[in-house]
Amino acid sequence: MLPGAGMTRLLACSDIHNNIKAVRQLRAREGNDYDAVIVAGDLGSESTSEIFTLFQSFECPVLYVFGNWDHRLEHDRNFGERCHHLHLSPARIGGLSIIGESIDGIDYEWEAFRSQIGDVEPAHVPTVQNAFRRRQREKLGAIVEAEGPEHTIVVSHYRITKTQSLLSGVPLFLFGHIHRFEDRMFRGQRFVNVSALDNKVMVAPRTLQRTTRDDYRLVNDGSYVVITHDVDTGFAIEPIRFDPDFSNWTRIEGIVRASAPEVE
Template sequence: MAKILACSDIHNNLRAVRQLRSLEGNDFDALIVAGDIGSENTNEVFDLLQTFDCPVLYVFGNWDRRLGHRQKFGERCHHIHLSPVAVEGLNVVGESVDGIDPEWESLRLANDTGDPIAIAAARRKHIEQQRTELSTAVNAQRPERTIVVSHYRLTKTKAFLPDIPLFLFGHIHRFEDTTYRGQRFVNVSALDKKVIVAKKGLRAKQVGYRYINDGSYVIITHTERTGFAIDPRRFNPDFSGWDRIEGIFSSSATEVE
């Protein structure tokens, strides 16, 4: 049996990673991060994730644009962009659209004529080429035993990845588990999910807004007999004494201890 811990959208939130670490033990075969790690506390985030004592497999998201595709974060950390990693009879491979990609930077400079339309066309062509490389990498392994990870949900997968049973993604900060045309798509949700609150019974304008982090993640298990099972989990913090404030976000809010 393979057992995998998967999360996304950390957004530099070291405390959220510490919360995750306090909730789960060292019984995983791999830890997957579906992007938005954050470009500020990246080394500290990966140092914490590596304490799970298993490979840390990751792709980049829109919060990771300052991170290099070839940047190293530790012995156990693997950027799985177009690079499959074996995990207990499974293969895990990913696609990073964001981050500093040396191949795209070289192509961008070669096509930089000052015409934004030409640059956009070159970018689309580069991503199409990456999709072709992803398909080739998948087909070189066993597609029916492969997990594909991206930050944004992939589309038209039946056309270029027809035999993949499970896709993981993030970006949209809510858990989803859907099956479309025989393929399963799981949004592993956000480890950093701030809920704005105010002290119960008091007007927020009197005491100011606070936030409580209600992060979530998933645990994936796989067996030959039952296939993939997805177990969504949340931090489930204590909201007693606090009123949730819906529909707003306050950048000045401080976290409830």
């Protein structure tokens, strides 16, 4: 057997929020030794094409779901040859099947579902939407069952709950949205928050005794996850932080001024 056979390496991130600089930083840090890049939603709709162009330079499939920042993106939009929307659509990578669920974006199935049921009182839309999502979750469960849950990874923006009933046997769930790394076992299933690529921290120059709003700067302390799958030993999850140099800066806690200039 070749060395590394049976090994799959995945680069997983989430919550980009149009921050193309953060994607450039990630690109500069990592080599082209991944079998797939996974994005767990919140790409944002302002720089999406450029973001996908950068991800595709990893020369492997780019697998993604949408999050609550992505309602302007069409479910069936083509972002490039290597890009694959995981929404109810598995991608086979190595010996794994990776599938996902998007919670936002322009969803033609949802539009069709709404037009089928006719006029709905605005107040009842959430109820109808929940019914639609339940149906989608059932579809996801059926696809996972057909793919073989034991070698499937499920990707979503929000953490999926009640996985024992529809997604039992799935060893690994990836999600984002809450900007904090997390790696937790629950009833034999592993839930990993791959965290936020866009994680701006407010700072001011350390040399200043007193600071005003004009002194504030933003430093991006993004994070992501490297996943290694070995057929014999299973999944290894490694969280990685940009960990920028804060030695010249004082952190400003409790204030976020989004318009502050970014430190290069």
